[in-house]
Amino acid sequence: MDTSAPVIRLQEFSKQFGLVTAVDRISVDFEEGEFFALLGPSGCGKTTLLRMIAGFETPSAGRMFLGTDDVTDLRPNRRPVNLMFQSYALFPHMSVRGNVAYGLEMERLPRADIRRRVDEVLEMAKLSELADRKPDRLSGGQKQRVALARALVKRPRVLLLDEPLAALDKKLRQEMQLELKRLQHEVGITFVVVTHDQEEALVMADRIALMRAGRIEQLGDPKTLYEQPATRFVADFIGVANFFDGTVAEGGILAPPHGVLRGTVPGELSQGDSATLTVRPERIFLKTDKPSEADNAVRGEVIDLAYHGSDVSVHLSVANISRQLVVRLSGEETYRPGQSVWCCWNTAHARILA
Amino acid sequence: MPDRAGVHLAARVHLRLVYAFLYIPILVLMVLSLNRAGLPTAWTGFSLKWYGVLAESPAIVSAVRNTLVVAVSATVISSILGTLLAMGAERMNRSSTLDALLFAPMIIPDIVLAIALLSFFTLLNFTLGLHSIILSHVVFNIAFVCAIVRTRLRNFDHSIIEASEDLGAGRFTTFRRITLPVIFPGVLAGALLAFTLSIDEFIIAFFTAGPGESSTTLPMRIYAMIRFGVTPEINAMATIVMFVSFALVLLSQRIDRGSTQP
Numbered sequence: 001m002d003t004s005a006p007v008i009r010l011q012e013f014s015k016q017f018g019l020v021t022a023v024d025r026i027s028v029d030f031e032e033g034e035f036f037a038l039l040g041p042s043g044c045g046k047t048t049l050l051r052m053i054a055g056f057e058t059p060s061a062g063r064m065f066l067g068t069d070d071v072t073d074l075r076p077n078r079r080p081v082n083l084m085f086q087s088y089a090l091f092p093h094m095s096v097r098g099n100v101a102y103g104l105e106m107e108r109l110p111r112a113d114i115r116r117r118v119d120e121v122l123e124m125a126k127l128s129e130l131a132d133r134k135p136d137r138l139s140g141g142q143k144q145r146v147a148l149a150r151a152l153v154k155r156p157r158v159l160l161l162d163e164p165l166a167a168l169d170k171k172l173r174q175e176m177q178l179e180l181k182r183l184q185h186e187v188g189i190t191f192v193v194v195t196h197d198q199e200e201a202l203v204m205a206d207r208i209a210l211m212r213a214g215r216i217e218q219l220g221d222p223k224t225l226y227e228q229p230a231t232r233f234v235a236d237f238i239g240v241a242n243f244f245d246g247t248v249a250e251g252g253i254l255a256p257p258h259g260v261l262r263g264t265v266p267g268e269l270s271q272g273d274s275a276t277l278t279v280r281p282e283r284i285f286l287k288t289d290k291p292s293e294a295d296n297a298v299r300g301e302v303i304d305l306a307y308h309g310s311d312v313s314v315h316l317s318v319a320n321i322s323r324q325l326v327v328r329l330s331g332e333e334t335y336r337p338g339q340s341v342w343c344c345w346n347t348a349h350a351r352i353l354a
Numbered sequence: 355m356p357d358r359a360g361v362h363l364a365a366r367v368h369l370r371l372v373y374a375f376l377y378i379p380i381l382v383l384m385v386l387s388l389n390r391a392g393l394p395t396a397w398t399g400f401s402l403k404w405y406g407v408l409a410e411s412p413a414i415v416s417a418v419r420n421t422l423v424v425a426v427s428a429t430v431i432s433s434i435l436g437t438l439l440a441m442g443a444e445r446m447n448r449s450s451t452l453d454a455l456l457f458a459p460m461i462i463p464d465i466v467l468a469i470a471l472l473s474f475f476t477l478l479n480f481t482l483g484l485h486s487i488i489l490s491h492v493v494f495n496i497a498f499v500c501a502i503v504r505t506r507l508r509n510f511d512h513s514i515i516e517a518s519e520d521l522g523a524g525r526f527t528t529f530r531r532i533t534l535p536v537i538f539p540g541v542l543a544g545a546l547l548a549f550t551l552s553i554d555e556f557i558i559a560f561f562t563a564g565p566g567e568s569s570t571t572l573p574m575r576i577y578a579m580i581r582f583g584v585t586p587e588i589n590a591m592a593t594i595v596m597f598v599s600f601a602l603v604l605l606s607q608r609i610d611r612g613s614t615q616p
Contacts, residue, residue: 056516076519089517093535102531106522154521 005067007032007157007190008053008081013062015048015214022048024214025062030158030192035184037201038194040211041237046194049211050160053192054083066157077106082156086163088147090135096146097122097131103154117153124186125149141172148180152187161193165200177203198238202226210234226280232353235278242284242325244277244298253277253352257319258298263350276353281313281328283349286335287342295347300325302339307331316343380596387593392586404590414591416567417575423484424559424571425552428491433545435492436499437537443500444507459497467494468561475562483564487571490562491552498551499544506540539609546606550599 006029015023023045030036038046051057053064055076064072071079082103091099100121104114122128125145135143144164151159164180165173181204184191195201201208202222209219210233218230229235232243246255248269252262253276261277269275291297300316303324312331315324325343335341387405391398408414443456459467471490475482514536518528534541556573563569570578572595579588 054520056520076516077522077524083516083520085513085517087511087513089511089513091514091517091532091536092511102518102523103521106527150517150521 005032006030007067008192009065010053011063011065013049013052013064014060015045015052015057016060021214023052023059026214026216027062028209028216028219030190031207032190033188034190034206035181035204036190036192037205037208038192038211039198039201039208039237040196040217042196044211045214046196046211047162050083050162050192050194053158054081054160055079056083080157081160082151082154082158083160083162084147084151084164086166088135088143088167090143090146090150092135095132095134096127096138099135099146100127100150100153103150107154121149121153124183125152140168141176144168144176148183152183152189156189158190158192161191163194163196165195165197173200180204202238210237229278229351229353232276232278235351235353240281240326240328241278242281242321243323244321246275246277247271248273248275248352252347255320261296261298261350262347263352265352266354269352269354273354278351278353279345279349281326284325284327284343284345286314286327286329286333287344288339290342291344295345296350297342297344298325300341300343302335302337302341304337305335316341318343383589384593387586387589389586394584404586405594407587408590408594411587413567413570414572414575414587417570417572420484420568420570421553421572424487424491425549427488428495428552429545429549431488432492432495432499432548433541436496436544436548437503437541439496440500440503440507441533444504444510456500457497459494460501464494464555464557468558471558472561481564482562482569484569486562486564487559487569490558491555494558495548495551498547499541502544502547503537503540506537510536543606543609546602546609550602550606554595554599 008030010026010028013023013026014021026049038049040046048057052059055074055078059072062072063070066080076083091102094102097118101114101118104117109117119128122131125148127142127145127149130138130142130146135146138146144167148164161180165176168176177200180191180193193201193204202225205222207219207221208225209216210225211217212233218225218234220228225234225238229238229241235241235243244253244255244258244261246253246261248254248265248271249260250271252260252265255261255277263277265275287297298318300318303315303317306313306315310331312329314327314329314335316327318325327343385397386394388400388402389397390401390403392404439456443453446452468490471486471493474480475486480486514532515528518532519525523531554573555571556577559571560574560577563571563574572591576588576591579585
């Protein structure tokens, strides 16, 4: 198979609901065999986009290509794409086996083939023991695996997953993140997952499209989104970020009363423009005396500490930032509320955003 | 403060009296249908002969047949139409006026519905007969079937319909293999209720029937007989009808309740 051609190409995909634009001219390619995450806050259009790819919503404008075929006008039952529903949508009157076999029965395959492929998938999803149970006698995690097996048995070109882990408890969710990733590697099918959970996207996805108000705000691999956020929204949505507002100056931004905080100024900004400098909590280190060698230092007062086991979050009040400054420490240093400290970081770890 | 035990006792006695009031007349009827001499005043010994007399009366046999034809036809038609109506009404945007209109045939007094239907048929120059009774029964049965199926649809997860399509099924296959089996207990409960209502319906059948034996249903027959006094075979007939209705209502309740429990 030609690996350079995308498995799905969306061209200027849009969806209007009355006066509301849910999806606004999105163009994106999903590559063969990748794990792609559509990430964003609720109402950003990610689920609408997924439902359009599955065929349940008709785009108001734009085309969708599967390989080289234009599939924009195909009904859901004619698309070699399957959707795993957030509610799982298991058929309540059928056994686990009946649910999984249903999709193959629709393809009118010979009975022996159906049986063999269903057995294979049940085995892979560790459901062989439960094959004769009805859905109402399954746990949440088991239901999730049935829904996954039911979609995968069809061997779709692309598997779409709508908030696949949202209904599970936290511990199981973390297990299933790795499980899903492992499974995706095993079957080699392109997965497109919709999630509002940035951690889930970072753990599972090869590439993430962070959406906002119907548009893709930034598309890239998890490391790029975390370390080189393109906008303040991205920096804020992915992980925790500290922001200093100021105006562009020579080699950084001027953020009184801290003076010039250094960083690389993006090309589109010129001196005097308002800009934001962002630093991740784990990149900041604290000192009790004014450090001379540090590139950047701002004065702050410790408000409180939150102990997480593996590390400690320190919250500080710093002049002229809207929220508290958050610093993440490995836990060996100790500070007490009210203490005055210097917050320092390397220029390489600061990013200036428009 | 009143004595709690006393209040409790009074409530229990009250409950017994209510049940006695409801069921003693029916009990009397059943006992009289087994009275050999057939007199309503004196017990002369146990006998099933009045049930035998029923079976030998051609007028009654014909009336039973007519009633079954009406009840079965009206049940089948109203079950199909009522189910489709329920699905459409659930899918549509909510309009409380339309909802109320769907329930109306259940609430409108039978006599009003009967007069309305008769006037309507007359206006259309429609020949009256068994078919006009069937049509009339369909009218109120649809409302009952629709109401029961809708309670079933309210807990229906519509994403399973999308899941079926997503897995490659067309709309008809989805209906046949997914939607219908899931709502079937509701449809069956609705059908049983429709059958029960139809089998002993009198007023509407009386108004919309044609002349003569050919469209006389059992309740109409009984009414005709009763004008010459309550005879023992009427008691026997009423007992049978009561048992059939009672069994069907119990069955319909059992089906609807049994299926909603996980």
